[in-house]
Amino acid sequence: MVQRLRLRYAKRGPLRFTSHRDFARAFERALRRAAVPIAYSQGFTPHPKISYASAAPTGVGSEAEYLEIGLQAPVDPEQLRVALDAALSPGLDILEAVIASEGSLADRIDASRWRLELFEVEPKAALAAVAAFNEAQEVLVERMTKQGRRSFDARAAVVRCIVTEEADLPSGAMGVPCAIIDLVVRQVTPAVRPDDVLSGLRVVAGLEPPVPPRVTRLAQGSLTAQGDIVDPLDADREGAGIGGR
Amino acid sequence: MSVNSVFPQLEQLLPRVSKPIQYVGGELGAVVKDWDDTVVRWALMYPDAYEVGLPNQGVQILYEVLNEQPDVLAERTYAVWPDLEALMKENGVPQFTVDAHRPVKAFDMFGISFATELGYTNLLSALDLAGIPLLSADRTDDDPVVLAGGHAAFNPEPIADFIDAAVLGDGEEAVLEITGIIREWKAEGSPGGRDELLLRLARTESIYVPRFYDVDYLPDGRIQRVVPNRPDVPFRVSKRTTMDLDAWPYPKKPLVPLAETVHERYAVEIFRGCTRGCRFCQAGMITRPVRERSITTVGQMVKEGLEFSGFNEVGLLSLSSADHSEIGDMCSGLAEQYADTNVSLSLPSTRVDAFNIDLAQELSRNGRRTGLTFAPEGGSERIRKVINKMVTKEDLIRTVVTAYSNGWRQVKLYFMCGLPSETDEDVLEIADMAHEVIRAGREAAGTKDIRCTVSIGGFVPKPHTPFQWAKMDTPEVIDGRLRMLKQAINSDRSLGRAIGFRYHDGEPSLIEGLLSRGDRRVGAVIRRAWEKGGRFDGWSEHFSYSRWVESCAEVLPGFGVDLDWFTTREREEQEVLPWDHLDSGLDKDWLWQDWQDSMSEFEQDDCRWTPCFDCGVCPAMDTEIQIGPTGKKLLPLTPVNNLRVPA
Known part of the structure; x- marks a missing residue:
C-alpha cells in the first residue's frame, strides 16, 4: 500500500434506499470499473482495503458518508473522484477525495447533523413536540435490535433539535405543510438515530407524521463546543500530501 | 399522451x-x-x-x-x-x-x-x-x-x-x-x-x-x-431459432443491480441448444440445434462485460458447457487472461467425466476449490438408460475420485426421483453410489475430510419431450422413496456422516406437472389458486399444496377431469396433446419412438458426433448445427495502467 485516500460520498434520491451492504458491493465493482489500483489484504481470500465510517441507515439520504481506501499505486485524488463517480450509479455520488494524513477517520467523527422533513405536519405542531422533547430529561423509546426489543434514552445524545424557519417548501407536493427539523446527535452506544428521535417526539407529544418523513444526513464530524460539526477531511486538507505511512 | x-x-x-x-x-x-x-x-x-x-x-x-x-x-x-x-x-x-x-x-x-x-x-x-x-x-x-x-x-x-x-x-x-x-x-x-x-x-x-x-x-x-x-x-x-450467435453478442451491457441478487456475475452463453438427448430435459429438446458462440466472441464479450459491469465473476453458461468444441482453449485462454486478477471463472458442470475436472482445475488455478457438481440424474444403470444419460457407475466413481485426489473436498451429485418406470431399487442405488464415492474418495484423498451432497429433484414430465406421455408418481410414492433413500444413506454411520442429503418433496412437482401439461381448463385452477392467495409458487414458504388441491377440486369436476387425470395418467399415442399445434420442430413420431426406446432401455447418441437421427428439428425449422472448432485462440490482454472513466 503506497497511498491512502479518504472520500466523502452522498446517497441521494431513490438510491437512499441502498443499504450499506448494497453500497459496499457497488463500490467494489466501481473500483474495478474505474481500474483503481486498490490494495488488497494478504491471505487466502484477499479483500480490497476499504474502511467505512459509520453508515447512514437504509432509506436515509446522506450528503456526508466517508470511507478510506488503500492503493498500491499513487493516483491523483481528483482524477480518482471523477472516475469513481462515473463508475457508480447516479445518486451514489463521490463528492470529494483527499490524501489521508495522520490519524484515523473514526477519531474525527463523533456526531452527525440531520435534516428531517415531516410532510403534512404543521410546523406549529412540530414546534410544540420539539419543545416538549427538549424539556425532557430523558425520553425512553423502543427499537427492534438484533437482541430483540430494546428500550433506551433518545434524549441525552441529542445536542440540538430545532424546527427551522425556511421560506421555501422542500421537494414534495405544493401546498402541503411540511415541518423541517434540524437535528444534531452525538454518536453513542446504543446509537440514537433520527428514527429514534421521531419515536421520541411521538412519546412526548403524540406527534405522528401521516407519511414517512424524509431524513438526510447533512454532516458528520467532531462536535465543537458551539454545537457545530467539523468536517473530518479538514485535517487532511491542512496536512495535505503526506501520502501514506 | x-x-x-x-x-x-x-x-x-x-x-x-x-x-x-x-x-x-x-x-x-x-x-x-x-x-x-x-x-x-x-x-x-x-x-x-x-x-x-x-x-x-x-x-x-x-x-x-x-x-x-x-x-x-x-x-x-x-x-x-x-x-x-x-x-x-x-x-x-x-x-x-x-x-x-x-x-x-x-x-x-x-x-x-x-x-x-x-x-x-x-x-x-x-x-x-x-x-x-x-x-x-x-x-x-x-x-x-x-x-x-x-x-x-x-x-x-x-x-x-x-x-x-x-x-x-x-x-x-x-x-x-x-x-x-x-x-x-x-x-x-x-x-x-x-x-x-x-x-x-x-x-x-x-x-x-x-x-x-x-x-x-x-x-x-x-x-x-x-x-x-x-x-x-x-x-x-x-418456434423461432436465432442462428449465428456471434451476430447477437448480448448482453453487452449487463444490468448490474444495487440490490443483492441470486447471481452476481457476468454470464455469457457459450452455446445454445443441446443434443445430448436426455429424455426428461425440455430445454434440450426445444432449443435444438446446437449453435455455438465462437471462442473469440466469448473472449470479447467477457472482456467488455467485465469492464462495463465491474463484476469479478464470469459464468460460461449453456445446457452442457463442457461440450463446446473449443471449451479447453476457451477455459485455459480465459484463465491465462485473468490470472493476475481477482476474477473467478465458473462453468456450471454437469458432465460426468475426467475432462470436466481438467477444465475445473484450469478455471480454479488461482482460486479455491470449493465444490464440483455432477449430474448422473439416475441412481441405477438401468434408469440412466431410460433417461438416456449415458454414464456408468465406474465413470462416475472414477471422475469423483479424480476430483478428490486433485484437492476438491466437496462434490455435489444431482439426481431425479419419480422418473418413468422407476422402482424403489433404482432410487436406493443412489445410496450405494454415494457410499462408494465416499469410500473411494477417502482412499484417494488420504483423508476422511471429504464430503458429498446428494441433491434430489422431482421429475416433472414436460411438453415436447419423449416423456410427454408419461405418468407421474404420486407425492406419497415419491416421499416414500426419499425416506427409504435417506435411511439407506444413513445405514452406514461412518459413510452417512460425510453425505449431505437435500431433496424437494413430491407435492410441488405434482402441481408443476399439472401446469406443464395442462390445457385451457387448467386456467380456471390457476385463477382459483390465485384468488385464494397463491403467489410466488416457486418459493417453498409461499407454495401451498392444499390450496392447489382445493382449487382443482373446486373447478375441474365441472370439466369431468381432475388433478390425477392431468398428472398421474399415462397418455396414449393417438391422444391429441394440448400443445400439438405448437411446433418445436420435433417430429411427434420421433418423440414417440424415443419414448418407446426409453422403455426398452435403448440409448440414443448425440447427432454432433454420430449421424443425424431424424428428430426433425433442422429440416422443419430450416436450421443446422453450428459448431467449431474455429482453431482460434484467445490472446493475452493488455494490462490497464490508468484510471478508466466509465461512460
Missing part, C-alpha cells in the same frame, strides 16, 4: 417494506428514455422477485436489443412481494417498471418470460395490480398486448385465457419483428384496433394467439382437436 412516474406515491410506501432497494431501479446498464420520443414501448417482466428476476439472461438480452432501437423503449418489471402488494392495493399504486416507474398498463406490449410454470400466479398478481383485465377477452385498445415467452410458452394453454399471444423459442429477432408490426400498425393509425394487431401478429405463423383457436373435447375429457377459428391464421405455430 405522456405518462407520469408513480415514484412519488411509491416512495411513501418503500420505508414500510422489506428490501426497498429492489423497487427503485438505478442499475448500471438500465436505460431511461423519454416516453414521447419513442413509438413502440415494451414492459418486460420476469414473474418472480427482483433478486431472482434481475439476473435473468433472456430479459436482459431483450431489454438491450429493444433499447438499441431509437424509437423503442423497453423497461422492466418484477413480481412485488406480498408486503408491497398489499400497500400498493391499499394506496392505488399500480404495477410499475423499475426503470422509470411507469405504470405497466401504459405500454404497448407487456412481455412476460416464463422460465417455469410456477410463475403463473405471479402473472395474475401483476395484471391485477396493473389494472389490466385478467382475461384477454375483457381487454380493450387501452390495454397492452400481454405476450408470454420463455420455455413455458411452448405450452401456454393453461394461461391461454390470460395472455393475448405467445412466442415460442429465441426472442432476439422475434421482439424486433413484433416491434416492426406494431410500428407499422400505429403509423397507419392503428386500424382495426387490438383485434387487427393480434391478427397481424398471428399471420407471421410464429406468434401464437390463443383466441384465434378453438379447442374441442371428447366426452372422456381428452382433446378432440385444436383448430383455427378464422381463415387467415396458421394451423400450427412455429
Whole structure:
C-alpha cells in the first residue's frame, strides 16, 4: 500500500434506499470499473482495503458518508473522484477525495447533523413536540435490535433539535405543510438515530407524521463546543500530501 | 399522451417494506428514455422477485436489443412481494417498471418470460395490480398486448385465457419483428384496433394467439382437436431459432443491480441448444440445434462485460458447457487472461467425466476449490438408460475420485426421483453410489475430510419431450422413496456422516406437472389458486399444496377431469396433446419412438458426433448445427495502467 485516500460520498434520491451492504458491493465493482489500483489484504481470500465510517441507515439520504481506501499505486485524488463517480450509479455520488494524513477517520467523527422533513405536519405542531422533547430529561423509546426489543434514552445524545424557519417548501407536493427539523446527535452506544428521535417526539407529544418523513444526513464530524460539526477531511486538507505511512 | 412516474406515491410506501432497494431501479446498464420520443414501448417482466428476476439472461438480452432501437423503449418489471402488494392495493399504486416507474398498463406490449410454470400466479398478481383485465377477452385498445415467452410458452394453454399471444423459442429477432408490426400498425393509425394487431401478429405463423383457436373435447375429457377459428391464421405455430450467435453478442451491457441478487456475475452463453438427448430435459429438446458462440466472441464479450459491469465473476453458461468444441482453449485462454486478477471463472458442470475436472482445475488455478457438481440424474444403470444419460457407475466413481485426489473436498451429485418406470431399487442405488464415492474418495484423498451432497429433484414430465406421455408418481410414492433413500444413506454411520442429503418433496412437482401439461381448463385452477392467495409458487414458504388441491377440486369436476387425470395418467399415442399445434420442430413420431426406446432401455447418441437421427428439428425449422472448432485462440490482454472513466 503506497497511498491512502479518504472520500466523502452522498446517497441521494431513490438510491437512499441502498443499504450499506448494497453500497459496499457497488463500490467494489466501481473500483474495478474505474481500474483503481486498490490494495488488497494478504491471505487466502484477499479483500480490497476499504474502511467505512459509520453508515447512514437504509432509506436515509446522506450528503456526508466517508470511507478510506488503500492503493498500491499513487493516483491523483481528483482524477480518482471523477472516475469513481462515473463508475457508480447516479445518486451514489463521490463528492470529494483527499490524501489521508495522520490519524484515523473514526477519531474525527463523533456526531452527525440531520435534516428531517415531516410532510403534512404543521410546523406549529412540530414546534410544540420539539419543545416538549427538549424539556425532557430523558425520553425512553423502543427499537427492534438484533437482541430483540430494546428500550433506551433518545434524549441525552441529542445536542440540538430545532424546527427551522425556511421560506421555501422542500421537494414534495405544493401546498402541503411540511415541518423541517434540524437535528444534531452525538454518536453513542446504543446509537440514537433520527428514527429514534421521531419515536421520541411521538412519546412526548403524540406527534405522528401521516407519511414517512424524509431524513438526510447533512454532516458528520467532531462536535465543537458551539454545537457545530467539523468536517473530518479538514485535517487532511491542512496536512495535505503526506501520502501514506 | 405522456405518462407520469408513480415514484412519488411509491416512495411513501418503500420505508414500510422489506428490501426497498429492489423497487427503485438505478442499475448500471438500465436505460431511461423519454416516453414521447419513442413509438413502440415494451414492459418486460420476469414473474418472480427482483433478486431472482434481475439476473435473468433472456430479459436482459431483450431489454438491450429493444433499447438499441431509437424509437423503442423497453423497461422492466418484477413480481412485488406480498408486503408491497398489499400497500400498493391499499394506496392505488399500480404495477410499475423499475426503470422509470411507469405504470405497466401504459405500454404497448407487456412481455412476460416464463422460465417455469410456477410463475403463473405471479402473472395474475401483476395484471391485477396493473389494472389490466385478467382475461384477454375483457381487454380493450387501452390495454397492452400481454405476450408470454420463455420455455413455458411452448405450452401456454393453461394461461391461454390470460395472455393475448405467445412466442415460442429465441426472442432476439422475434421482439424486433413484433416491434416492426406494431410500428407499422400505429403509423397507419392503428386500424382495426387490438383485434387487427393480434391478427397481424398471428399471420407471421410464429406468434401464437390463443383466441384465434378453438379447442374441442371428447366426452372422456381428452382433446378432440385444436383448430383455427378464422381463415387467415396458421394451423400450427412455429418456434423461432436465432442462428449465428456471434451476430447477437448480448448482453453487452449487463444490468448490474444495487440490490443483492441470486447471481452476481457476468454470464455469457457459450452455446445454445443441446443434443445430448436426455429424455426428461425440455430445454434440450426445444432449443435444438446446437449453435455455438465462437471462442473469440466469448473472449470479447467477457472482456467488455467485465469492464462495463465491474463484476469479478464470469459464468460460461449453456445446457452442457463442457461440450463446446473449443471449451479447453476457451477455459485455459480465459484463465491465462485473468490470472493476475481477482476474477473467478465458473462453468456450471454437469458432465460426468475426467475432462470436466481438467477444465475445473484450469478455471480454479488461482482460486479455491470449493465444490464440483455432477449430474448422473439416475441412481441405477438401468434408469440412466431410460433417461438416456449415458454414464456408468465406474465413470462416475472414477471422475469423483479424480476430483478428490486433485484437492476438491466437496462434490455435489444431482439426481431425479419419480422418473418413468422407476422402482424403489433404482432410487436406493443412489445410496450405494454415494457410499462408494465416499469410500473411494477417502482412499484417494488420504483423508476422511471429504464430503458429498446428494441433491434430489422431482421429475416433472414436460411438453415436447419423449416423456410427454408419461405418468407421474404420486407425492406419497415419491416421499416414500426419499425416506427409504435417506435411511439407506444413513445405514452406514461412518459413510452417512460425510453425505449431505437435500431433496424437494413430491407435492410441488405434482402441481408443476399439472401446469406443464395442462390445457385451457387448467386456467380456471390457476385463477382459483390465485384468488385464494397463491403467489410466488416457486418459493417453498409461499407454495401451498392444499390450496392447489382445493382449487382443482373446486373447478375441474365441472370439466369431468381432475388433478390425477392431468398428472398421474399415462397418455396414449393417438391422444391429441394440448400443445400439438405448437411446433418445436420435433417430429411427434420421433418423440414417440424415443419414448418407446426409453422403455426398452435403448440409448440414443448425440447427432454432433454420430449421424443425424431424424428428430426433425433442422429440416422443419430450416436450421443446422453450428459448431467449431474455429482453431482460434484467445490472446493475452493488455494490462490497464490508468484510471478508466466509465461512460
